[in-house]
Amino acid sequence: xxxxxxxxxxxxxxxxxxxxxxxxxxxxxxxxxxxxxxxxxxxxxxxxxxxxxxxxxxxxxxxxxxxxxxxxxxxxxxxxxxxxxxxxxxxxxxxxxxxxxxxxxxxxxxxxxxxxxxxxxxxxxxxxxxxxxxxxxx
Amino acid sequence: xxxxxxxxxxxxxxxxxxxxxxxxxxxxxxxxxxxxxxxxxxxxxxxxxxxxxxxxxxxxxxxxxxxxxxxxxxxxxxxxxxxxxxxxxxxxxxxxxxxxxxxxxxxxxxxxxxxxxxx
Numbered sequence: 598x599x600x601x602x603x604x605x606x607x608x609x610x611x612x613x614x615x616x617x618x619x620x621x622x623x624x625x626x627x628x629x630x631x632x633x634x635x636x637x638x639x640x641x642x643x644x645x646x647x648x649x650x651x652x653x654x655x656x657x658x659x660x661x662x663x664x665x666x667x668x669x670x671x672x673x674x675x676x677x678x679x680x681x682x683x684x685x686x687x688x689x690x691x692x693x694x695x696x697x698x699x700x701x702x703x704x705x706x707x708x709x710x711x712x713x714x715x716x717x718x719x720x721x722x723x724x725x726x727x728x729x730x731x732x733x734x735x
Numbered sequence: 736x737x738x739x740x741x742x743x744x745x746x747x748x749x750x751x752x753x754x755x756x757x758x759x760x761x762x763x764x765x766x767x768x769x770x771x772x773x774x775x776x777x778x779x780x781x782x783x784x785x786x787x788x789x790x791x792x793x794x795x796x797x798x799x800x801x802x803x804x805x806x807x808x809x810x811x812x813x814x815x816x817x818x819x820x821x822x823x824x825x826x827x828x829x830x831x832x833x834x835x836x837x838x839x840x841x842x843x844x845x846x847x848x849x850x851x852x853x854x
Binding site for chain 1: 797799800801803804807808809810811812813816819823837838840841842843844845846847848849850851852853854
């Protein structure tokens with residue numbers, strides 16, 4: 598984001614960021630819940646994947662993830678990628694939290710540590726200032 | 736099986752990103768208004784690598800579906816971050832981008848995290 602941005606615009610970006618993170622987390626959770634309760638086992642055969650799409654939780658998950666993708670595109674038109682990506686990397690930690698809370702998954706100390714490292718590493722990779730085609734064209 | 740699905744998901748994601756990056760650089764600057772999105776759709780239909788990129792995205796998503804069916808969400812989502820490592824590697828080797836120390840260290844930390852998450 599530019600250095601001098603109006604407080605209202607910052608709030609708007611944070612609001613959209615929050616919406617993106619929430620939709621992505623809810624989409625992943627709904628998809629995981631639906632898939633875990635889907636009776637057919639997934640294989641190389643594409644038919645069960647299509648059948649799974651008709652499961653309400655899987656369908657809800659897919660819709661939420663598509664919405665999250667569209668919101669992310671809109672977000673990238675308001676804020677820099679190097680600002681958006683490190684913040685959204687918190688999604689890895691949220692996924693572990695969601696799994697533990699709503700899917701009763703056992704998350705060991707080692708897995709928490711790994712997740713925190715992934716969050717930190719992803720934020721570090723993403724915060725690298727990207728070179729743009731615009732600067733190459735000069 | 737879980738690592739096969741993770742590999743399939745990550746390779747498909749990275750391939751899709753690389754194909755999109757390669758083709759969109761050739762397509763030139765795009766806008767995100769209604770006319771721009773229509774132009775983008777025409778570009779997708781015209782450029783076979785972009786169609787292949789969408790196919791890779793579908794493979795990645797189906798792999799994720801299969802992964803979350805049998806593996807915990809607390810493993811599946813963090814494991815997908817392996818794409819940062821492969822992307823950094825391929826950006827250097829295939830796209831010949833300059834990789835800074837910060838990005839290289841970040842990718843290394845992600846790799847350590849994935850090993851711990853999967854262990």
